[in-house]
Amino acid sequence: MSKKKLSSLEDLGGFVFSTNTDFDFNKEENQNSLSPKEQYLEAHFSNKGRGGKTVTVVTGFVGSDNDLKDLGKLLKTKCGVGGSIKDNEIIIQGNYRDKIMEILKNEGYNVKRVGG
Helix, strand or coil: CCCCCCCHHHHHCCCCCCCCCCCCCCCCCCCCCCHHHCCCEEEEEEEECCCCCCEEEEECCCCCCHHHHHHHHHHHHHCCCCCEEEECEEEEECCHHHHHHHHHHCCCCEEEEEEE
């Protein structure tokens, strides 16, 4: 019998161990998204830590992961480029800050340009 190497928490079968005695594991995490008019997003331009590649980062989204993914997909589609969603940030490949700000404003979001 060979032992299976564990590479992630999913390999444990959905179990997560904690020392927090006050944790309520029956509580559902159900975060509702704010409406676009209540959102205050920031559009950053960055190339640090990415091997010199330029990206546009959108931060400040408050809401569910699915809504964040939908917004990221909309931005990637309208810009015609790739990107990803990590740590509650939308990362779009390339310097598309002005175009992304225009798209978000048309969708009803409050957008602030951050950095140069």
